[in-house]
Amino acid sequence: MIVDNDLLSIQQARILAENGFEAQKKLATFTQEKLDEIVEHIAEAVEEHAEELARMSHEETDGGKWQDKLVKNRFVCNQVRNELRGMRCVGIINEDPQKKITDIGVPVGLIASLCPVTSPVSTTVYNTLIAIKSGNGVIFSPHPGAAKSIGRVLDIMISAGNSCGLPEGSLSYLETVTKSGTCELMNHRNVSLVMITGVPGMIKAAQKTGKPVIYGGTGNGPAFIERTADIGQAVKDIIASKTFDNGIAPSAEQSIVVDSCVAGDVRCALTSCGAYFMSEGEAESLAGLFFAPDGQRRKGMAGQSAQVLARRAGFNVPENTTVLVAEREYVSDTDPYYREFLSPVLALYVEDDWMHACEKCIELLLHERSAHTLVIHSADEDVILQFAMKKPVGRLLVNTPAAFGGMGATTNLFPSMTLGSSSAGFGITSDNVSPMNLIYVRKVGHGVRCMDAVAAESAGTGKQPKTKVNDSNMVQIIQQILQKAIEAIDDPADR
Template sequence: MAEQSLSSAQNAAAEAALVDDLVARARKAQQSFARDADQSRFDMAALAAAWAIMEPARNAALSTQAVEQTGLGNVADKTIKNHRKTLGLLRDIQDVRTVGVIKEEPDKGLTEIARPIGVVGAVVPSTNPAATPANNVINALKCGNAIILSPSPKGVDVCAVLLKHIHAEFDKLGLDHDLVQMVPSPSSKIKTQRLMEAVDLIIVTGSQDNVRRAYESGTPALGVGAGNATVIVDETADLDEAAKKITASKTFDNATSCSSENGVIVVRSVLDDFLQALHAHGGRWLDESAAQAVKSSLFDQGHLNRYMIAKDIDVFLEVAGVQVADQSTAKFVILPGDAVGADAPESGEKLSLALTLYVVDDFEAAMQKTQQVLAFQGAGHSVGLHSRDDSRAVRLGLSMPTCRVIVNQAHCFATGGSFENGLPFSLSMGCGSWGGNSIDDNLHYRHFMNITRIVRPIPANEPSVDEVFKDYWAAAGR
């Protein structure tokens, strides 16, 4: 027993030392990269990493490998995701200064200077084993950092190939390979934990256990919360457009996105028409017997069934042992929703081609149901609204524990940034205090740099006590 304990301790020490070596190499490479740098150096490095994944042949091969090795999603949609998410990020950062003086405020006597963070660690999920690492790498390089990736066990080989392509592009520019590294296989909690402790900033997307460990590591950490996107369809909505967008979002990459709709709350007066519209676009309403069969299969002893999550619809239905109407054109299934909470797992995130539908009497009841769902899972992430009444979107923003209200859009395309909305492109959505996160916006380049402020004296701007308290005294007395 003592020998086993000693051996285990030696193995742990060896794994920690391996990570320490990666960090030391990254730190040396970063210091050289950032020394006397101009904007062009950082921009070219970011573009090199972007082309590593966007070059069409590489993108197709990475997407194919990702599906083969993780068993999640589908090749066509991953190819689109790799391309559009990266292209959108490049648009967002194209004219952004991340070197030297980036802002002057003479009236306040302030000058802001962008500074690299140093070495970034990024823990990335199996659902997007190429797109998420690429996004993190591009942001890190844009701001003058080195980065070390820690992929999930299923995504290790995909990440390694992406890294090879990045290094091939680096060779064209004479950049040091050690600027972008990955924790080598096999993955382990010891390696990931040591990475969290040794870098200057840790980014975590995916496992909420990893997010908690990152916050406890002692290193500044940016983690993102769990998704459970809930969308309201009210009586004013364009039902066909809503059904079309929900279908496109729900089925994209077989629902691997944290922003894929998991619950839809429909006002009763439009239920029949909305179900018809969903059916026309590929949604299949399940009767009580079929719904129970799907739930029994999908929620396997408290865990999602790995043979059903992110699988094609024919595989999903076969595992569940269910047939649906017009099965040849079916794209996803709709579970009748009633209860919310741990005893109703269909009210949570499903990572599969299953959508739970709740029926309510009016918009007030829809807001109450949304509150219940978010209290169970997904607080902070996002809610959606299909409506012609924009004031209802504002009401949701004022009352829901959510950082995003997505209006009349396909949810999974919109939440992480879109060419048709103003959010920054990202694969990591901060959920604020509601989701236990330190950020409430989409992870983007600004999170990858420090700012030094030069502070100069200005003419005094000191109010009198009377000026500050006059309204209070008028209301409450002195």
């Protein structure tokens, strides 16, 4: 029998969205304590299968290292779970008795989530934990290149959640994945928010839904080594970050920008850490493996080791090679090394001083509008501040490996597998996405001033009027207040 997968996927999306909507309404009535119990149970279940899932995802995607995928799986099941403990996301989340203001956390509703082929298991687990922690239902559209791994971990989490009281249907996924089905899911009237992690090809479709979009993508993130940096440590950090899971971590460095006066020291340090500096011909051959002449990215290259990449490009490197380095001078549309390789490949730029390096970093960040994460290695607080103030980037990391600092492992940023990229104009937040990004806050404000005081303040007296304002002229007073506010906005002198 001939099966139309598009129609089947669309039908599944509709059914899941209808069931998920009803299930989420039940989930929204749960206390924070009950939601926390479910989160703990799910994390424990995944942790028992962490190595199996790491190996499975590595075999299915043929990218990265299973050992590093295991690190990410355990990071989510342990460090993230520890961070989530004690957080209040629903119900009363904050009270200010003096100002008489109360904040009530309310789930956004049903979330459509798309996860990447690069970190399929850890991202799926993470998005599940933060969704349920904040009382939201979530439906996944697995990446076709990692559908088995994502389906397997979701089956584990659904079973664990349901056994602990998770309403059936509040956590689910498309078993038949097509673009049509995914678009149907994102556009469904019952879906309140779309969360996309590392699937840039679906951004435009998500934006067309008219719903809020959280986009956690990869980015062309540079690392600047400034003259006051600890050169040896900076290079070690970059190599450790770029070789982790063979360079596919979302915040990992894609290029190095070096202060010219320390460029020689940086090259020596890179060489001692196993970096191989490619000739121009080798660099061109390697770039041809990643990108077709029309600029389209070729499949099957992300997450490969330096040795495998060199062999495919037709040149030999030493056995201890960790990363491949291409020395470049300009950021240009004709030079693919401004783009992200998602592999242990780095471009190296040398600039005269930190100001020129600053401009180079901006070029790299904006060239594909993929501003995400920037790293600076420096001991000069003034330079660090200038970078923080001027860079169009979601997060600035200082003296730390980008892959680990960005996800909150070596920094105090919220430990997250979904790193917002809104500085590129794609999503609603540039945060390390947490449960707090999946709620809205209902404000409760108690009356603390009478209209007499407001009227006196608007008149500029600052004193209580002797005559009490009665109901007959209350409307006039409010109109006067609003008129003054409008005039203040329209007054060019106030701009």
